[in-house]
Amino acid sequence: MAVVRLAEIKVDCRGQNCPVPLVETRKALKRAAPGDVVEVTGDHPASRKEIPMAVKALGLKLLEVEGEEGGEWRIRIRR
Amino acid sequence: MADQDKEMTEEVTGETTGETTEDMTEEMTKEMTGTDKITIIVHSGDLDKIYSALIIANGALAMGMEASLFFTFWGLMRLKKGGLDKGPLSKMNMLGLGRWMVLRRMRVAKVASLEKLLSDFKELEGKIIACEMTMEVMGIRKEDLRTDLIDEYGAVGTYVQEARGSAINLFI
Numbered sequence: 084m085a086v087v088r089l090a091e092i093k094v095d096c097r098g099q100n101c102p103v104p105l106v107e108t109r110k111a112l113k114r115a116a117p118g119d120v121v122e123v124t125g126d127h128p129a130s131r132k133e134i135p136m137a138v139k140a141l142g143l144k145l146l147e148v149e150g151e152e153g154g155e156w157r158i159r160i161r162r
Numbered sequence: 163m164a165d166q167d168k169e170m171t172e173e174v175t176g177e178t179t180g181e182t183t184e185d186m187t188e189e190m191t192k193e194m195t196g197t198d199k200i201t202i203i204v205h206s207g208d209l210d211k212i213y214s215a216l217i218i219a220n221g222a223l224a225m226g227m228e229a230s231l232f233f234t235f236w237g238l239m240r241l242k243k244g245g246l247d248k249g250p251l252s253k254m255n256m257l258g259l260g261r262w263m264v265l266r267r268m269r270v271a272k273v274a275s276l277e278k279l280l281s282d283f284k285e286l287e288g289k290i291i292a293c294e295m296t297m298e299v300m301g302i303r304k305e306d307l308r309t310d311l312i313d314e315y316g317a318v319g320t321y322v323q324e325a326r327g328s329a330i331n332l333f334i
Contacts, residue, residue: 100272102221106282109224113286141226 096125104130115162199228200330207236208252216279223286234293
């Protein structure tokens with residue numbers, strides 16, 4: 084049986100403005116293989132709630148949203 | 163007529179039932195939401211409006227929609243080689259002073275460049291259509307345009323075909 088290696092892809096969007104965090108998340112998810120985890124870090128306030136909206140729309144699994152509102156956040160997504 | 167409507171409703175409901183959200187893969191979601199598309203007519207070549215069009219289109223792609231941009235009239239000028247960020251501001255351009263100030267503030271706010279937005283748009287498989295009539299009227303030849311970015315050359319019929327299957331339609 085083949086060993087499946089799941090990658091963890093990190094995307095750093097700190098300091099980036101609309102729509103970059105959302106777009107970079109989508110680009111990373113597109114490059115990821117099914118099962119891979121994409122971790123996005125950023126501080127753009129709207130993206131903290133919009134990235135989870137995109138994850139839902141794409142039918143993917145939101146693993147974690149970490150960090151205070153208005154500060155730096157970290158979002159983990161399973162492709 | 164009524165029968166036809168009923169048939170169509172049945173077809174639609176038949177398509178959307180079955181899977182739960184949790185079971186859906188990205189591909190399946192795309193298939194099921196075939197009309198989940200945005201089409202934007204990019205008529206203006208103004209810097210701020212090109213920003214609006216590309217930000218909205220990229221946002222839509224990021225949220226899992228398809229996106230088509232139909233470049234016509236002044237908008238098409240922005241697809242000329244070296245022309246993407248050459249448009250004036252739609253308001254308070256003040257012979258370029260307002261434009262310069264807005265660009266500077268955008269840099270401070272770390273707003274992405276138009277070039278990055280366009281390259282992201284293509285990477286996320288957004289579609290670009292160039293208006294043939296504009297090319298004829300304005301005397302633009304294919305070799306004047308960034309043909310590597312353009313998926314299709316067409317007229318109103320091409321736009322309508324894109325728009326009829328789009329949940330969101332904008333004219334910018």
